[in-house]
Amino acid sequence: MNTPKVANHIVNWLKDYAVNAKVKGFVVGVSGGIDSAVTSTLCAKTGLPTLCVEMPIHQAQSQVNRAQEHIAQLKNRFKNVSDTRVDLTSTFEDFIKSVPAVETSPQNDLALANTRARLRMTTLYYFAGLQALLVAGTGNKVEDFGVGFYTKYGDGGVDLSPIADLVKSEVFQLGAYLEVPESIQKAQPTDGLFGDSRTDEDQIGASYDELEWAMQMQDAGKTANDFSGREQEVYKIYTRLNTINQHKMIPIPVCEIPKELK
Template sequence: MAKKNTIQVEKVNTHIVNWLKNYATNANVKGFVVGISGGIDSAVTSTLCAQTGLEVLCVEMPIHQHQSHVNRGREHIKQLQDRFSNVSSVEADLTDSFETLKKTLPTVNIEEHTLNLTLANTRARLRMTTLYYFAGIRGLLVAGTGNKVEDFGVGFYTKYGDGGVDLSPIADLMKSDVFALGAYLKVPQSILEASPSDGLFGDEKTDEQQLGASYDELEWAMLIDEEKSSQENFTEREKIVYQIYKRLNKINQHKMISIPVCQIDVI
């Protein structure tokens, strides 16, 4: 699988920071709120926001969170606060809220996989609600942490969960670009070395285990699909990866397109 060209990290960094600053100024808001997961996407997004000089609130929202994710998130927040005086943080432990909600919802006669996936998405939606609470009381915008292959390739995010944001500063960057930018921004090495994981199942299950392919593989498939390249010379693994990408891209189109509106044209 051929690698795509790498980005010019310094220029991309400057471009995104200026874009964030201009957007916030035009929106007449004080800054940004970012949910911190202990992963590369939220680390890079919060660091980009911090460089604007505007107020940045980093929010931890554990729900039965694996300790390694918590540790990485706290390490990043401490580093960010040491580097930028405009960064503050808060923790909102949503575990009890999540458990209370679970008790009010029916769980019997539901297939286990379906129930677990639905509850995982419920976690993400509780976090979205929490981020908007802090955004509302502080006059901030919710900065999204989704990247291009997740948001527009395979739809690997929760609709109205981590997909519910005000603006998306890194959504035109592939995952590999985000890692390159993270290295340039000197985010903690523990985050750069960690296997990507959405952390929605309370364990160390990686994104690759859930998706069936690595981000490098999915980026390759996305580029192949965009270029409409011939599939004649695919290896067996490339065929499998491309099928994974096409299947996920198809079933998750509802996340990537505008909400359908029934147009009334009858008289």
């Protein structure tokens, strides 16, 4: 990948989109991970107002520290960057108290994790509406179009996706080129939605390098029977997630009414 040219292409694409949409700039949720760090840096490089929003909900201190380090670095490098912090922990707890109590289970834990993501999406659109900004998505290609590792109408609810055509390894390359803090470049990817130390790999069962390989193999028309051992296991993980999460990746189904019924 020609990293400098890719970065320049995305920056120009962002700026052109914002100008044509007649908005002032961008708002980005900053989590302390590589995807949001790269996205917010690319937005900052447009020269347009870029608002970085930190939205902790029972967040691990290491994630908070990385997010704050990145925001401080961005503000020092770019005069068009501002930030705000909205602690959504009490909002999340109030929500839990307002809905019927449920027993602890993986399914219920996932529902609450997705609720965190949707509270953050609502917060980003609040600031976008106040300041005439676009919500910039932070999803990469493997997450958005491979395994669907994001929350529908949560971190998947955005106005535009600047890095969604880049796989994770390419995002890391951009991160190094854009001088994202080293602590973020070295951190294990995590969605931070469960209030513990679990990583994306812990949840998915495969690393991003493995998922990128599986994505390439699927594009090449391979099947699980073409592999054995760990490769077959990874390929099955990828294809299972790709199948069950198609509802996130395709347009919302519309019930079309036959003309003779109207």
